[in-house]
Amino acid sequence: MRPVAIAAIVAVLAAACGSPTPSASPSATASPPSSSSAPAASPSPSGSGGDAAVYAQINEQVRAIRGLQEKTPVEPTIVSPDEMTQVLKDSFSEDYPPEQVAADEQLYHGLGLLPKDDKLADLYIDLLSSQVAGLYDPIKKKLYVVSKEGGIGAVEKVYYSHEYDHVLQDQNFDLQKMQNGLDDKTDEALARQSLVEGDAYLTMSYWLQQNLTPEEIGEVIQASNDPTAQQALNRIPPIVQAQITFSAIQGTQFVTSVQLGGGWEAVNSGFADPPQSTEQILHPEKYASREAPITVDLPADLAKRMGSGWSTVMSDTMGEHQTAIWLGSGTVAAATDASAGWGGDRITYLSGPSGSWAIAWHTVWDTKADAAEFEVTAKTAVEKAGGPGQVLPGEGGTTRWVVIGSDDAALQKVANVLGLAG
Numbered sequence: 001m002r003p004v005a006i007a008a009i010v011a012v013l014a015a016a017c018g019s020p021t022p023s024a025s026p027s028a029t030a031s032p033p034s035s036s037s038a039p040a041a042s043p044s045p046s047g048s049g050g051d052a053a054v055y056a057q058i059n060e061q062v063r064a065i066r067g068l069q070e071k072t073p074v075e076p077t078i079v080s081p082d083e084m085t086q087v088l089k090d091s092f093s094e095d096y097p098p099e100q101v102a103a104d105e106q107l108y109h110g111l112g113l114l115p116k117d118d119k120l121a122d123l124y125i126d127l128l129s130s131q132v133a134g135l136y137d138p139i140k141k142k143l144y145v146v147s148k149e150g151g152i153g154a155v156e157k158v159y160y161s162h163e164y165d166h167v168l169q170d171q172n173f174d175l176q177k178m179q180n181g182l183d184d185k186t187d188e189a190l191a192r193q194s195l196v197e198g199d200a201y202l203t204m205s206y207w208l209q210q211n212l213t214p215e216e217i218g219e220v221i222q223a224s225n226d227p228t229a230q231q232a233l234n235r236i237p238p239i240v241q242a243q244i245t246f247s248a249i250q251g252t253q254f255v256t257s258v259q260l261g262g263g264w265e266a267v268n269s270g271f272a273d274p275p276q277s278t279e280q281i282l283h284p285e286k287y288a289s290r291e292a293p294i295t296v297d298l299p300a301d302l303a304k305r306m307g308s309g310w311s312t313v314m315s316d317t318m319g320e321h322q323t324a325i326w327l328g329s330g331t332v333a334a335a336t337d338a339s340a341g342w343g344g345d346r347i348t349y350l351s352g353p354s355g356s357w358a359i360a361w362h363t364v365w366d367t368k369a370d371a372a373e374f375e376v377t378a379k380t381a382v383e384k385a386g387g388p389g390q391v392l393p394g395e396g397g398t399t400r401w402v403v404i405g406s407d408d409a410a411l412q413k414v415a416n417v418l419g420l421a422g
Helices: 011-017 049-066 081-095 098-111 120-131 154-173 175-179 186-211 214-224 227-235 238-272 278-282 284-288 302-306 319-327 368-382 408-417
Strands: 007-010 076-079 132-137 142-146 311-316 342-351 357-365 389-393 399-405
Touching (some): 007 154, 007 186, 049 154, 049 186, 076 081, 076 154, 081 120, 081 132, 081 142, 098 357, 120 238, 132 154, 142 154, 154 175, 154 214, 154 238, 175 186, 186 238, 186 319, 238 278, 238 284, 238 319, 278 319, 302 311, 302 342, 302 408, 319 342, 319 368, 342 368, 357 368, 368 389, 368 399, 389 408
Antiparallel strands (some): 132 142, 311 342, 357 399, 389 399
16 A cells, blocks of 8 residues: 655646745745657657756756755656656566555455456556656656657756755655655555655745746646546546545645745754654644654454464555545545544455455544544445445444455454454
8 A cells, every 4th residue: 555655746736736825935944658659768868968958957946945955966867758657667566566566456455445356556557657747766866757749848847846856855865764664554654755745846836936937837737737647547546546646735735834834944854753644744733743643553463363274464554544535535635524533543454265355444533523423434435345344343432443354254253353243
């Protein structure tokens, strides 16, 4: 369930994220592949001296806005849409191992978040190929910008400003280090990715406002309103959309609130003390007060209790945002009322003999009323799961369990070993 760690700009969202509420200068202290006819070729850095001068100028402007210094020059690589698709495939396979993709896919099928015949890797690649206009790969230290025509127009410039900010982030804060140790903590990983992307979208917005003419801004908006890209986005299940759109939209809103409240120094401090949950992204006041998620555990010997032939495939944390998506009334743009009282959770997918499986999801809520509200909405969501399921009370009044099985026998078994009354 972890978000793809490549730092990318989503073309279809650029217009929405490119015109934020603040219009003053920032204070330093306060996809299916495109049908492009360009022949496939190995990506190569832009070789024109004129192009180099354009990028050098943008670099200087972004550094002035963001207040960060470049430590090592990074030469941009301009690619066609088809070339970007291949770059994405390579980056995706490196960042998201096949065994983890398979485990997440099983969980999503079980929760009813992914149609039974859909393949998670294929969906991600289709989505990214149709949406990503540029990316910075923090592993390879390479910056890519898509150009459908091969030149540097207003669209390429604004996307480049976004990706160059990722270069500065990486050189000053180490983007790879930020995601270390979070393989089974998707909610926290998505929160950190939201900081990274929100910073880049906000920086891009300030750059656009300060350096493009109204006509050029119109070009960017037109490019961002690509109906083909929007249709591709709409075809993708919400849980997959959420992995890239949340960090762009909610991340921009979060970083804007931080930057307006304390300037870029406050954003820089966020990289040293990053958000711990999507709850903190959705509710910036909870980040400001450092309201940490509640640690929620599952029995370490749960698979053993289930009996012979059972094993744990994966365990993770859903968090407020993904819980909202699962509840069905949530969207990729906001948490629902039923998920807004989230306090913490832990979910596991268990594989059993003869193709049987079970899901155990332990959730804790801020108040008894929040738990009761979740229960009502979750009962409807359970009906759409990949097998029979129940929402059951746990200890105290603020805990709810969601248990789902491949069949009634698996459901009853997991409820029994957890000591839950079915």
